[in-house]
Amino acid sequence: MTDYGHDLVFGAVLPAAPQALELAHTADRAGLDLVSVPDHPYRPEFTEAWTTLSLIAARTERVRVFPNVANLPLRPPAMLARAVAALAALTGGRVDLALGAGAYWEAIAADGGPWHSPAVAVEALAEAVGVIRALWTPGGPVHLPGKHYTLDGARPGPPVGNPAIWVGALGPRMLRLTGTHADGWLPSMTRIPPGDLPAANRIIDAAAEAAGRPPAAVRRLYNLSPAALGHPRDWPARLAELALVHGVSGFLLPAGAPDHLRRFAGDTAPAVRELVTAARRRARTTPASSPVGR
Structure with a gap:
């Protein structure tokens, strides 16, 4: 049982x-x-994406917004850092950043972006996270040499609201990068089904510990697949299991209809929270139970 003890959050992929x-x-x-x-x-x-997110943020009051996931090869990390900081200032801090190393390389190259091998794409992503964090950290001009991205006297601009950096990771190299550098992991159920979560979590946890971080420093989010979850009446039990057994604490539903969002927010989310809260309470009061979180 791996429950990292995070509060549960629910959202949508629109x-x-x-x-x-x-x-x-x-x-x-x-x-x-x-x-x-x-x-x-x-x-x-x-x-x-960023134009859409800006309008979404302007027309909402409480939800946090983020790209799922930002296409790094076509979005230089310094500009991503500035874009997040700007939107955070305009929304009172309702912004996070999810990043991907890149995919669909032929299309990226057609738009003038690079065509990276998997190893180079991971290397570039690690540098990008460093650039973004440097520009979000108060201080003087930043000089950060890099093979792919460089800062040479850039002025930091820390954002409002402490935005998180989540990584859409699949393979072992990306999972290790997530454990070492990221605030969260955001896979999709269609690419990493629940049965593959334990092995991936072990890689992230080991990398976090090697970097001197507790595994719980990395939130686990999940882009859901309604088809894989079965009937909506079964969703609360399925999502509670993902939270308590696999440590998932952020659930993103692909939704193209308002009624789907209302049911997810009004029926599924409260039921999942109730199940997880009850299980965590039992775990705290039962001496023989597995420890909650780390």
């Missing part, structure tokens, strides 16, 4: 399209915590 604005408004009013949109800037049929 289509990168004009209807995302109304769906985000519904998510906000329904009581969800997070709203995200995918970032595929090379696909003109999608609305551009």
